[in-house]
Amino acid sequence: MAPTATAGSSASALWPAQQQQLQQQSLLVHGAARQRLLGNMTQQQQQQQQWGQRAPHTSYQQQQQWRAYRGAAKRVRHSLPDELSAALAVAKAARPPRAEPPQLAPRELQFSSRRAGAIAIKAGMTQEWDEYGARVPLTVLWIDDCKVMRHKTADADGVTSLVLACGAKKEKQLHPRQMAEFKAAGIPLARKLWECPVSEDAVLPAGTPITAAHFAAGQYLDVTGTTKGKGFAGVMKRWGFKGQGASHGNTKSHRRPGAIGGGRADPGKVWKGKKMPGHMGAETKVVRNVWLYKVDPQRNLLYVRGQVPGPAGGFLFIRDAFRWHWAQRAAAGLPFPTALPVPGGEGAMGGASGVVVAKRDGPDPYERFRSDVGEYAEGADWKTE
Structure with missing residues (x-):
């Protein structure tokens, strides 16, 4: 039973x-x-x-x-009209296939060449002293396993560019479609993607690493990043207004902007772009012509002079300066299309340590200061008593 x-x-x-x-x-x-x-x-x-x-x-x-x-009934997705779907299918079939990138090999840098950039992480700021003893404020940029994910061509995609991937991410943090793209490219899961326009002779195959050796010490870079968010800020912090008086009849208007120039009849409005309180920061900014002071290819570190936007740990997009003169760019010794891996690894750039430090352009700043002071002292009429 x-x-x-x-x-x-x-x-x-x-x-x-x-x-x-x-x-x-x-x-x-x-x-x-x-x-x-x-x-x-x-x-x-x-x-x-x-x-x-x-x-x-x-x-x-x-x-x-x-x-x-209600969960038993499946939703019928509204599709495009048959005529439009057929036209899109015909246009997609008629699109030429994406050409394969050329084999990775050293090439000659041309006037119209536009090299690939890189995705870096802002590690923080430090300082060093150059060969003349002058202090140089530096920002350290770390290139964390930056690789080429795929490439686009002008015939198939309308633009010639490279999709770069940087960092690491877990499978549970990605959508299945994103995981499929990484598996098709044959690279590990990345945290940040960036599409970088390049010239046709600078296209790199998928999986090509972009290291710190891709850049040369002494060159100029354009750094793109997102500034720190400051929240809602007043005009004194946001725009540097002087503020109003602290006394003499001023009451509760010490940090206010004052008149905004609207007028009652003419013009009868507030002009667009007027500097007023509002959200400050969290904007995409480009710092141009940043001087690359030092390159450490073994640790994938770049030391640039001055500050760059964003907090420590934020992502930055770096590439060759757009407003850099061609003669200086040709004389900088940039590897084109990128730095090829050297057997052995150590000593690939600049000796056993591999660290390359740029030299200051121009004369000794202290000698120039002494000469300026000397000329002023010789022409001055000093009173002697």
């Missing part, structure tokens, strides 16, 4: 025949309830229910039935 299931036993303890019988009874009950629901609906409500939209019910019982069975 087959054992019977008690009230506290689970459904898995039943025999297969009893499980099948319960499933059939459940299907019959649900089917009958669904038929009653559809029978009470009008034709328009049934159509809306099939489309997955909420039908207008007046009865509380019908609303409860709708909440119970």
